[in-house]
Amino acid sequence: MAPKTVIVIGLDGLEPTIVDSMLMAGELPSLARLRVSGGYSRIATTWPAQTPVAWSTFATGVNPGGHGIYDFLRRDPKTYSPDLGLNRYEQKSAFLPPKVVNMRRGKTLWEVLSGAGIPSAVVRCPCTYPPESLKGRLLAGMGVPDVRGGLGTATFYTTAADVVPRESEQVVRLDGKGGSITSHLIGPRNPKSKDDLRSPITFTVDRATRSVTLKSDGKPATLVLKEGVWSEWLAVKFKAGLMQTVAGVVRFLLVRLEPELEIYASPVNYDPTAPLFPISHPWEYSTELSKALGTYYTAGMVEDHTGLSNERFSEEAYLAQCDDVMRERERMLHLELDRLREGFLYCLFDTPDRVQHMFWRFGEEGHPANREDAARRREMADVIRKHYQACDAVIGRVLDRTSGDTLLIVLSDHGFNSFQRGVHLNAWLQQNGFLALKPGMAAGHEAGEFFKHVDWGRTQAYALGIGSIYLNVRGREASGIVDPAHSETVADDIARGLTGLVDSARGTPAIRSVATKRAIYSGAYVDEAPDLVVGFAGGYRASWTTALGGIPAELFEDNVKKWGGDHIIDPALVPGVLFMNRAFDGSRAHLVDMAPTVLGAFGIARTGVMEGVPLIPQ
Numbered sequence: 001m002a003p004k005t006v007i008v009i010g011l012d013g014l015e016p017t018i019v020d021s022m023l024m025a026g027e028l029p030s031l032a033r034l035r036v037s038g039g040y041s042r043i044a045t046t047w048p049a050q051t052p053v054a055w056s057t058f059a060t061g062v063n064p065g066g067h068g069i070y071d072f073l074r075r076d077p078k079t080y081s082p083d084l085g086l087n088r089y090e091q092k093s094a095f096l097p098p099k100v101v102n103m104r105r106g107k108t109l110w111e112v113l114s115g116a117g118i119p120s121a122v123v124r125c126p127c128t129y130p131p132e133s134l135k136g137r138l139l140a141g142m143g144v145p146d147v148r149g150g151l152g153t154a155t156f157y158t159t160a161a162d163v164v165p166r167e168s169e170q171v172v173r174l175d176g177k178g179g180s181i182t183s184h185l186i187g188p189r190n191p192k193s194k195d196d197l198r199s200p201i202t203f204t205v206d207r208a209t210r211s212v213t214l215k216s217d218g219k220p221a222t223l224v225l226k227e228g229v230w231s232e233w234l235a236v237k238f239k240a241g242l243m244q245t246v247a248g249v250v251r252f253l254l255v256r257l258e259p260e261l262e263i264y265a266s267p268v269n270y271d272p273t274a275p276l277f278p279i280s281h282p283w284e285y286s287t288e289l290s291k292a293l294g295t296y297y298t299a300g301m302v303e304d305h306t307g308l309s310n311e312r313f314s315e316e317a318y319l320a321q322c323d324d325v326m327r328e329r330e331r332m333l334h335l336e337l338d339r340l341r342e343g344f345l346y347c348l349f350d351t352p353d354r355v356q357h358m359f360w361r362f363g364e365e366g367h368p369a370n371r372e373d374a375a376r377r378r379e380m381a382d383v384i385r386k387h388y389q390a391c392d393a394v395i396g397r398v399l400d401r402t403s404g405d406t407l408l409i410v411l412s413d414h415g416f417n418s419f420q421r422g423v424h425l426n427a428w429l430q431q432n433g434f435l436a437l438k439p440g441m442a443a444g445h446e447a448g449e450f451f452k453h454v455d456w457g458r459t460q461a462y463a464l465g466i467g468s469i470y471l472n473v474r475g476r477e478a479s480g481i482v483d484p485a486h487s488e489t490v491a492d493d494i495a496r497g498l499t500g501l502v503d504s505a506r507g508t509p510a511i512r513s514v515a516t517k518r519a520i521y522s523g524a525y526v527d528e529a530p531d532l533v534v535g536f537a538g539g540y541r542a543s544w545t546t547a548l549g550g551i552p553a554e555l556f557e558d559n560v561k562k563w564g565g566d567h568i569i570d571p572a573l574v575p576g577v578l579f580m581n582r583a584f585d586g587s588r589a590h591l592v593d594m595a596p597t598v599l600g601a602f603g604i605a606r607t608g609v610m611e612g613v614p615l616i617p618q
Helices: 016-024 029-037 051-060 109-115 285-293 305-309 315-338 351-363 374-380 383-399 425-431 484-498 591-601
Strands: 005-011 039-043 073-075 082-084 087-090 099-102 120-123 136-139 154-158 169-173 179-189 196-206 211-216 222-226 234-241 244-250 252-256 262-265 343-349 406-411 417-423 461-464 468-471 511-516 532-536 539-542 556-558 576-580
Touching (some): 016 029, 016 383, 016 576, 029 039, 029 383, 039 591, 051 591, 082 087, 109 136, 109 343, 109 591, 120 315, 136 285, 154 179, 169 179, 179 234, 179 244, 196 234, 211 234, 211 252, 222 252, 285 315, 315 343, 315 351, 315 383, 351 374, 351 383, 351 417, 383 406, 425 461, 484 511, 484 532, 532 539
Parallel strands (some): 120 343
Antiparallel strands (some): 073 082, 154 262, 179 196, 211 222, 234 244, 252 262, 406 576, 417 556, 461 468
């Protein structure tokens, strides 16, 4: 008998080897309970093993060639410039407002369910911005920008004179350390003047109570910031013109009062009650959630990992925010459980991924990013396992509310690994004759980023994003030189050269495999795919410089950022985990199987383009 309800809980990035060891130690009782009632296996992930790519395959049942998501970044072949790969904005006329276009194509399983009259509630699935129409409700996830249109730009307020902006942030210098200090919030850019829109605020310092009072035109008008504690939400409006405002919500962290006053402001999120562009279906669903649960994060990248990477606040502050996000997401989940009578419910918890990115290094004595003393490393070493236990507790509370005729699925989109060394892919291409710099220009700092000094007339290939390589194909790229008839030969030459690349400083292979797009992708959008995707060995990843088109002089560098764990390596090394409360065949489980599995549970056949098969016997 087909179940009336199917619930899918996503735990982003849960690593099978950690899950295995914790199950054996009895530290994940809820997942153990789920395993006994049904089964547990690994689940193969996508090329690349990246969150937006993987969850798009989960949702559509096709490989990336069938849904068009390959990376956070894509390149514009007309300019070679990087651009966000999850969505884009279009404005056909100056007289018409801009609209958002979702770059994830393909038909989702909840669209198929809608066609069969079965309702869905989808909470924070990546690549759902802007949300598609469906029978039910959807709150968009990864891909929703902040009010500035990016993945998240924070503001750091300080009285220090020598502080400069770091990654994805702006710095505002405060004039004075006591009394009333006049300042401003930075909002979206004015589309006409390109200047930043601002909203005035004042800070009043009270050292006796270790607090700062913030006053503004927002709601609440007065907000008290306590040292080391995240504030409540401040709702603000930025005036964009006559009768035009942009609404946002922001949180603050009073980092310290001395020797310098330092205050961190999160990226300004869309106000869920008045988003600039739709973030839910129906439109009013985001408001409904706010009225029921209070203001919440709407940006796709919720946790302020760059604030920790930039050393603007402590690990403890980051974990406090992660706890807030977990509780917020669980409240959304239980709100939907309260009204679930039949249909499909999906909810993603992104935080396991973010915690592992930032705390993986503490478990590795020799990680280049470890600058803390041994006592501090020991203090932080159990953070990941404790977070897995928090995730297990979430599953336990769902199990307690799940009836026997409900199919419950818990899975991760990929696993996790170390990131100790970065590989400069463009440096390798340059050193091996596939990429050329303009005459008189040398690789290194002066070569800059964004391919600033690349000689396209002598370049056959270039790397952009986290492991993608594109050929400079004639007729496709603006200044392409590779004959389309010979492109496969060039791709094969690069793949052979990079595969097995050894890090001479460590004497270990850094690249395990390189896949050509014809080997791993198929479907309606395969022409948009990178020509090659690099499968790094454990401990390695594309360098930070590679992602933005830099060409350093060296091939490798230590990763000294606090972002010390990653998963964008050879997908065979980072499968996800899959639990179900029904017996299933997990021997060859892959993310493409999940949409057919959910549809099959409702007695609905997979669509013609879906590549997977139902894992539960029909």
